[in-house]
């Protein structure tokens with residue numbers, strides 16, 4: 001099977017209606033804050049990069065990555081320099097549960113590791129079994145027990161960049177293009 005190709009473009013203020021629509025769907029609301037996605041000031045915040053993910057020209061998902069050292073007392077603040085956190089959802093209900101999540105997150109992880117991040121962290125709700133299954137498939141492991149944070153109850157998870165020469169990474173199985 002030919003792998004899907006995913007493109008990632010920076011989110012803008014023009015995407016707010018799309019993101020609000022995605023965030024109001026039940027499958028996203030179950031696991032994602034109902035807050036407005038972001039405003040102009042948040043978009044200018046260099047700590048976070050926000051991406052609209054498309055395949056075959058169709059936008060279907062949102063992913064953001066952030067420096068784990070950008071907030072005092074962040075639960076990932078003790079990770080090594082250059083580590084990044086990721087958060088994501090598939091907005092389009094038709095695209096859920098058919099492999100796109102594993103594949104586009106894998107593609108984005110590859111890009112972040114290519115930038116030399118030593119560790120990528122993510123923090124699903126401990127009851128979000130589908131997300132946790134996907135993250136484990138991509139090489140994430142729990143990093144301590146579930147814990148309360150100011151962003152809610154989380155299961156901290158981390159994936160480490162493999163050294164050159166190691167066998168193929170779990171996250172290299174999808175093609176991607178970054179605009």
Ligand SMILES: CC(C)(COP(=O)(O)OP(=O)(O)OC[C@H]1O[C@@H](n2cnc3c(N)ncnc32)[C@H](O)[C@@H]1OP(=O)(O)O)[C@@H](O)C(=O)NCCC(=O)NCCS
Nearest residue numbers: 031088089090096097098099100101102124129130131133
């Ligand atoms: C989490 C998310 C990005 C995953 O993407 P996806 O395309 O749905 O997932 P995939 O189809 O790639 O893989 C799903 C995997 O989870 C497994 N799975 C599904 N439900 C599960 C459950 N209740 N328990 C355990 N595993 C489960 C599937 O079997 C599949 O694994 P497999 O490929 O080995 O069979 C997507 O479902 C989503 O956006 N969910 C709503 C928002 C959300 O939860 N975001 C994450 C916040 S941390």
